Amino acid sequence: MQKDLTLAEQTERKILKYIAEKGFQTGDALPKENELSEILGVSRVVVREALSRLRILGFVETRRKRGTVLTSPNIFYGIKTILTSGTLDKDALKDLYEVRLMLEIGMADFLFMHREERYLAELQKIISEENVTTDSEMLTRLDIRFHSTLYKMSGNKSLFAFQNLLNTLFATFAPRRKDWKVKQIISHESLLEILRSGTPDSFRVAMRLHLNTRFENMHTLFLDKEATPANPS
């Protein structure tokens, strides 16, 4: 056992263990802070700190008088704080940007697994709106909606949550080039067509081409270690 852990951290694990042993389910109420303090043999301050840590991870929620109740842990609950804190360094941002590109290309198989008409219709609707729009900001929003729909279509709820986070992150951080739409090799329309009658492999090839501007954009955003591209005009 690592003994260099804080008592609060040890208590955090003890509580998790306690939860697992007692077979608590989502929605169940934990013992009150004072009771936990007695059960675990530590002061209430420590119990509170442990609970606070579990809260930030999304394990529990606490409400006055009601007590502490178990919630299903959301993996991205804590990540959100990091992403929105504005303290991420450029390397971490680059990593996230890359991960998103990987996911969009790699999700092809799962898109074809969950290829339901409602999703295809939604994609079609977005494309229709794109075709009658010239406003650049609107086009960006539609682009985000298109890709967001793909994430939804992947059937992976955690992934969808993650993507939503990234959207808010990169919306403020990584502004697009003005000509991003013009330069795209493969259109949303082509992607949809492949979704309808293609294969995961052909979709990956198409998506890679579709994202080509993003790959190039990435270099200008992150690879200039010397320059200071903090606020590109």
Added chain:
Amino acid sequence: MQKDLTLAEQTERKILKYIAEKGFQTGDALPKENELSEILGVSRVVVREALSRLRILGFVETRRKRGTVLTSPNIFYGIKTILTSGTLDKDALKDLYEVRLMLEIGMADFLFMHREERYLAELQKIISEENVTTDSEMLTRLDIRFHSTLYKMSGNKSLFAFQNLLNTLFATFAPRRKDWKVKQIISHESLLEILRSGTPDSFRVAMRLHLNTRFENMHTLFLDKEATPANPS
């Protein structure tokens, strides 16, 4: 402003804001708890709770006497607690399993970007060891090392950290079929050959085939919602 936030949570954000405003860098020391307590106008208990939350997110580290120092936030720091807590439900596990498959297929471009000889040599070495081994457990370890090396080669440190977590998670959770090695369509050797002289597109196709057993395994692991595969023998 959301006023339903706990003082500790508000303080957590205030501290983040304070860090951002003062331009603190990784490695810098924050003001001491008592000073922060004065600066922010809350008691030290609250400051400590806020710092504890930041600690679990990997924003800061604290050591006795040394004080609180900024560390570069590791996105996966908090996730680790969740993953190792044993409270993840099957849906979340399935999500993670899927994400890993997506990443391995989607990372192709980045592998080719960082195609250095040392990585290729490492992969070659693993393959050589595989060829002289018959022990099934050893082969599994080598398989993990092979894929782990790919993650390293992707040049994405966050991703590498994430993958390490998933390894420990699925090592205990998702045992492999005994015949996983036999059934593989594309060998590690072929993958390496493609890394040397192929393209990202051809690598993706090969990796998809290589992972085919995983895709099939996934169904038996997660899709039996009725059955209880908690402890498969």
Added chain:
DNA sequence: TCATTCTATTTGTAGTACATAATTTGGAAA
């Protein structure tokens, strides 16, 4: 100069008291 001990400082833990909010209870009015 180097090793050792001491000291001052800072985080870690505990106990207590009170504030605050929400649930529950109890009583009064319809």
Added chain:
DNA sequence: TTTCCAAATTATGTACTACAAATAGAATGA
């Protein structure tokens, strides 16, 4: 009896205090 409002209850939230533990850095000695 039912409805509604108010007070009591109760659990979390905040604050203050005191002391323990650890350790960086100063002081001391060989």
